[in-house]
């Protein structure tokens with residue numbers, strides 16, 4: 003094929019193109035896989051690199067139930083951008099932040115009796131009712147009241163008059179592993195904690211524990227709500243969790259050819275001179291580097307697509323540039339270079355980049371930093387910029 007070219011527009015040639023329509027289709031597919039459950043779309047960490055505000059507005063537009071983020075600051079940014087959906091903040095909270103949650107009608111995570119009490123008092127003094135999800139630790143050892151002592155948190159929550167316990171949740175540590183026995187143990191512990199409500203004849207808050215891996219692999223984990231993150235963006239949680247065909251990546255990371263030259267035999271390329279060949283090769287320089295979040299560990303092992311073909315990274319990835327060996331191939335100034343995504347019939351997936359770099363798809367995506375502009379579209383039709 004002839005080499006595709008990037009449009010010569012005002013945006014930096016190194017860019018991330020995000021197909022919001024694909025995220026919407028992924029959301030619908032995931033919702034169909036968990037028919038009895040609501041879906042909390044996880045948009046933390048800039049929607050796994052896809053642009054948090056644009057992604058959240060798209061999810062709101064298609065009728066998503068609610069959103070999950072890690073930080074208060076992320077939730078506040080969504081509210082400022084006009085997102086009105088319920089937003090649960092997963093992370094720990096500090097006392098001084100509580101009024102900001104309440105002023106923005108955000109849903110708080112209560113991981114302890116002490117924090118629940120602080121939320122209750124802050125809500126009382128503001129004359130509002132706080133929306134709260136209780137957090138139970140069933141084996142992640144991260145955040146939440148241990149499952150064996152959790153009944154005390156549930157008990158305390160019955161007496162907190164200024165909080166509405168809308169949900170109760172836990173997080174799975176090993177749902178993407180081959181061996182699901184620890185996940186079954188966590189599910190069982192969570193069920194025992196939730197039985198508190200049934201035993202007392204109390205209404206059950208919304209129960210949720212399933213991340214993408216559990217959503218895909220364990221229908222019994224779906225409960226009342228599921229919390230997919232990585233699968234929403236069309237990536238596998240891990241090698242043991244293959245994706246249904248309908249879930250496709252929504253992100254393409256592109257750049258272009260900035261410079262072409264012939265590198266003479268035995269001339270070392272890039273810092274440290276770690277790459278050379280015993281014959282002349284054609285080589286291009288591409289304006290992307292670890293300063294954009296392109297892993298330096300891809301030095302000498304990563305591949306990109308140019309002209310619909312795979313070509314290897316030559317030498318070390320620099321902060322702002324990387325050299326690509328074309329061998330005898332050709333490319334011209336401004337030809338499109340795909341770092342992540344497809345070109346012609348070739349595709350480079352985040353999972354592949356992750357395995358070359360010794361990482362996971364989550365990190366490949368969230369590592370693409372703010373120096374890389376995001377361009378959003380719906381199946382090729384430009385989206386309103388946000």
Ligand SMILES: *Cc1c(COP(=O)(O)O)cnc(C)c1O
Nearest residue numbers: 044092173213214229230231232
């Ligand atoms: C990030 C996160 C998720 C989503 O996890 P995926 O593996 O990306 O699906 C769900 N729940 C919590 C609490 C999280 O922090």
